[in-house]
Amino acid sequence: MGTLTAQNRASTSFKLGFVPTGISVTGGGEFALVSGWDTTNTKGQVAVVSLGAAPQGWQPGQARYDWWHGWMDMMHPGFVDQGNYVFMKVIGYVDLPSDMKAPTGIAATTGIHPYTTLLKYDSSGTINSFIMLDSPMANNRSKMLPGGEDYERYPKGGVVVVVSKSEKKAAFIDLAPLFAYTNGMYLGSAASNLETQNVGLAASQWPYLLADHPEAMPQVVKSLTLTKRPTAVWTTATRSYWSKDDQTRISAYPFWTTNAHYARAGIATEGGDLLLYSLGRYAAGTKPTTPAPTDIQQVGAVTGLGDNITYLAAAKDYPGQEDALNDLVLFTDRTNRKWGWVKLVSTSDTATTGSILRTMEDSRVDPIMVTMADNYSTTGNVLSVADYAGGGIANYRFGDVIYPDAGSGFCTVPGACPTLTSIGEFTGKLPLPFKPISVHSSNVP
Secondary structure (H helix, E strand, O other): OOOOOOOOOOOOOOOOOEEEEEEEEOOOOOEEEEEEEEOOOOEEEEEEEEEEEOOOOOOOOOOOOOOOOOOOOOOOOOOOOOOOEEEEEEEEEEEOOOOOOOOOEEEEEOOOOHHHHHEEEOOOOOEEEHHHHOOOHHHOHHHHOOOOOOHHHOOOOOEEEEEEOOOOEEEEEEOHHHHHHHHHHHHOOHHHHHHHOOEOOOOOOEOOOHHHOHHHOOEEEEEEEOOOOEEEEEEOOOOOOOOEOOEOEOOOOOOEOOOOOOOEEEEEEOOOEEEEEEOHHHOOOOOOOOOOHHHOEEEEEEOOOOOOEEEEEEOOOOOOOOOHHHHEEEEEEOOOOEEEEEEEEEOOOOOEEEEEEEEEEOOOOOEEEEEEOOOOOOEOOEEEEEEOOOOEEEEEEOOOOEOOOHHHOOOOOOOOOOOOEOOEEEEEEEEOOOOOOOOOOOOOO
16 A cells, blocks of 8 residues: 555465465565464474566566666576565475474564665766666676675575474574575676576476575574564664774774674564563674674663564654664564564673564554554654554654655754654554454655
8 A cells, every 4th residue: 555666466375274474575575584474284384485576567578668777688596686576486395393383473584774785876876776777687796796896796605593482492594505506606707507497387497496506595593482472673783884894883993893783683572571682693684704603692771662572563654763673673572552662772792682662553543563664755753553453554644744845944954843742743544344353554665
């Protein structure tokens, strides 16, 4: 619903007996990771779905055009693109540990901020993207190889966090083998790149099935038993907006700390605890890493979120917060009909703590999940809440509206157009012909 600029459609089918329970997409739109129950073999798995994008309205056989600076030559499933999907292919299933047969939630991160992945200035000084400027890929592979100007613009690995509520388990999956293989096929040689140009759903077509290339299979590197049942999972988008390697930007020379500052994961448990984990070198970012299972450690916790935390989500922006994507976590407390933000604070290079920054509540809704609309051009500060019992999507403003056109004289500065009350503003509800269990909002593409 909305003023959509990304309306392409794509779909896929899972194997018989696979019941999907959650989904997470890597930051550059390369892969969808789907947790599920293999009811035929009574085991938990994560399906790996390779994604391919195209300009709006594109059909096979047609020439591609400049649609938000995506790839101009062809789709490249499993490589960064703008995300208007026309192609999905299930390339394999990752087995979870034998004591984790019923996964219920999943989140993934590559350790790269999406702006790092896409935004690049062209020769005229205009904002463009490296994927358009490097089209066709086959002729520009050198730019994306080590030493090339665009080598640090696409992921070299990542980590998937999967939880099982009934089994009180969490598992961490290393995506580095998958990215290393996929990147190598596209960029390793002219011959391997030529193979990737034969895209299709057959096993002999790109992207290839993981069963035929076991070196590409993501690996479970750690599993944990939790003391309480996990109800939701979240990961940071990146180490920080200005991340470089695995360090943190500082104001004094040499401008980067010498100590690692790694991506985090958060697991909510029954009773309102938020357990915080360092993902170490597994959220590889733009350069290959050599992680070890000991990298993944609990580094803190936040308590008192509520009685029934049903979802954790990215806080895309918040007034006065410099890095909301990594420092804030949105949560829903279904029992108390409220939602809010947790503010995370790194107390050292290894420890993280936090507290509840703010909550909102509405006794009229049954909140299952909350998401935030992007503050891209116009700052709207709008949340959308899936109201299960009420059968709709309820919307709320939590901050000022700010329009980008300073010449209009209308809502152009903070404080000019605040919410109607200090605790927020109900902005209407979209009724649905069903009871929603999930909602997501995005500036598209």
